[in-house]
Amino acid sequence: MAYEAQRSDETDKSPSARPRSLPLWRQRDFAVFWAAQTLSVLGDSFALIALPLLVLETTGSLARMGLLTAVGGAASVVAAVFAGVVVDRVDRRRLLIGCDLVRMVLYGVIPLVWLLGPRVWLLYAVLPVCEAVGMLFAVGYVTVVRSLVGTGQLTEANGRLNATAAAAGVLGPVCAGVVAAWTGPATAVGVDAASFGVSALCTLFVRFRARPDEAPERTGLWRDLRTGVAFLRGHPVLRSLTLLLFVFSFLTLGLNDLVIYHLKHDLGHDDDTVGTVMAVGALGTITGALLVARVRRRLGFGAVWTGSVALCGLAFAGIGWARDVPAVAALCAVFLACGGMAGTCSMSLRQEVTPEPLLGRVTSAFWTLHYSAAPIGAAVLTWAAQHHGTAPVGLLAGMTCVLIAGAALLTPIRRS
Numbered sequence: 319m320a321y322e323a324q325r326s327d328e329t330d331k332s333p334s335a336r337p338r339s340l341p342l343w344r345q346r347d348f349a350v351f352w353a354a355q356t357l358s359v360l361g362d363s364f365a366l367i368a369l370p371l372l373v374l375e376t377t378g379s380l381a382r383m384g385l386l387t388a389v390g391g392a393a394s395v396v397a398a399v400f401a402g403v404v405v406d407r408v409d410r411r412r413l414l415i416g417c418d419l420v421r422m423v424l425y426g427v428i429p430l431v432w433l434l435g436p437r438v439w440l441l442y443a444v445l446p447v448c449e450a451v452g453m454l455f456a457v458g459y460v461t462v463v464r465s466l467v468g469t470g471q472l473t474e475a476n477g478r479l480n481a482t483a484a485a486a487g488v489l490g491p492v493c494a495g496v497v498a499a500w501t502g503p504a505t506a507v508g509v510d511a512a513s514f515g516v517s518a519l520c521t522l523f524v525r526f527r528a529r530p531d532e533a534p535e536r537t538g539l540w541r542d543l544r545t546g547v548a549f550l551r552g553h554p555v556l557r558s559l560t561l562l563l564f565v566f567s568f569l570t571l572g573l574n575d576l577v578i579y580h581l582k583h584d585l586g587h588d589d590d591t592v593g594t595v596m597a598v599g600a601l602g603t604i605t606g607a608l609l610v611a612r613v614r615r616r617l618g619f620g621a622v623w624t625g626s627v628a629l630c631g632l633a634f635a636g637i638g639w640a641r642d643v644p645a646v647a648a649l650c651a652v653f654l655a656c657g658g659m660a661g662t663c664s665m666s667l668r669q670e671v672t673p674e675p676l677l678g679r680v681t682s683a684f685w686t687l688h689y690s691a692a693p694i695g696a697a698v699l700t701w702a703a704q705h706h707g708t709a710p711v712g713l714l715a716g717m718t719c720v721l722i723a724g725a726a727l728l729t730p731i732r733r734s
Contacts, residue, residue, distance in 0.1 A: 342475060347524050348466045352479060354520035355459060358418060359483040361513035362452060363490025365425065368498060368506035369441060372428075375503055376436040386441060391693070393446035395686075397453035402546050402682025405458045406675060411526050414462070417455035418518035421448050426511035432504040457685075461677040464669050465527045473666040474611035480662055481607035484600050546683030549676055556671070556684070558729035559623075559664055562722050563688040566627065568695030569715045570657070573634065575700045577650060580638060580708040587643065595647045602651030606658035619663055620732045626660035628723035629653075635716025638709035667734070 342348055373382050405413060424444045431437050467475045497506040550556045574596075581587045581595060606626075614622050633653040640646045672680045703711045726732065 354517045356482045357517040360486040364510035372503035390445040390449040394449040397450035401457040402679035405678030418514045422514040429504040429508040477607045477610045484603035546679035554730040567692040571692040572696030572699035598647040599650035602655035603658045606655030610659040624726045626656040629656040631716045631719025638712030
């Protein structure tokens with residue numbers, strides 16, 4: 319741990335820590351990287367719709383769709399444990415390009431095979447690998463942003479990346495549905511593959527600044543895995559964030575399911591209404607991501623993070639009690655806007671304070687720890703809502719989120 323402490327001042331003096339004078343939109347490398355990430359997220363969101371539709375078209379089984387999603391999710395969680403070790407040991411630019419090319423090839427095989435006839439087993443072989451590679455890509459992407467813009471513009475850069483990712487996350491499923499309806503789900507998977515190819519090509523033209531330590535000491539795998547956890551434990555703010563986000567993620571991962579259940583079961587609306595509400599919520603995510611840099615500069619990290627989590631809790635508490643669609647949509651937009659601001663702030667802070675050679679392992683450990691119980695929380699939340707109603711369950715979960723924000727005021731988060 320002495321190494322991590324020693325680097326705290328050095329990172330502020332490194333070339334990557336010096337803020338650039340040019341605005342982000344005039345920085346060529348960031349603009350190209352931004353476009354590449356948007357295309358990559360668009361591809362991911364295409365796959366989110368196209369592959370389940372392909373299973374449903376072929377088998378007609380909802381259970382088989384759910385099994386495919388579960389297999390992909392499990393592969394992603396397992397990959398998260400090791401992703402940071404890999405990212406910190408290899409050239410990150412090549413890693414990003416390689417991840418996109420692997421997904422391009424694997425997803426591209428599916429429509430070619432489908433020309434000869436459906437092979438559902440292929441989906442169960444391809445998706446876990448693509449999800450694991452996608453996790454490697456996600457951790458690598460977080461680690462390279464600082465080498466593009468420096469610490470002075472990290473929050474603004476992350477906000478822009480998150481805003482377009484949210485937009486692509488809305489546009490992707492819509493486009494995938496349209497393409498699948500016109501030409502079939504297999505073609506939509508082919509479009510997904512092409513998007514990863516274009517993303518890899520864009521990243522090829524991005525110039526990342528050299529890392530301070532290109533050849534870090536090679537240690538055992540187990541020690542590497544513990545390094546990220548040890549850094550989180552030793553940093554007061556990151557330690558507090560990890561613990562509080564563990565509870566927050568447990569409570570909130572099932573929000574989408576709760577909203578869908580409330581709209582369809584409690585209020586009696588159709589799928590079109592659900593889509594409209596989700597689209598409004600996505601606009602909230604985009605708005606929060608675009609505002610976060612300005613708000614953080616004015617109020618500071620602690621105030622923005624705690625205030626955002628508190629507003630998330632209040633919005634969550636009100637969703638189950640809202641009796642009309644505009645109110646539900648507005649509360650979803652508030653929740654997602656504030657959740658996006660809190661998430662962008664925590665990501666930026668982690669990038670700012672983590673030494674460059676450890677950034678992959680710290681990111682991987684942070685995500686793994688604070689999301690580890692979230693799937694269980696989603697199952698518990700939806701089960702409770704079905705048996706006891708969305709209103710009391712939403713109120714309880716939301717007020718607990720407000721308590722999390724209150725607890726943050728008793729930790730170093732408040733002063734950060």
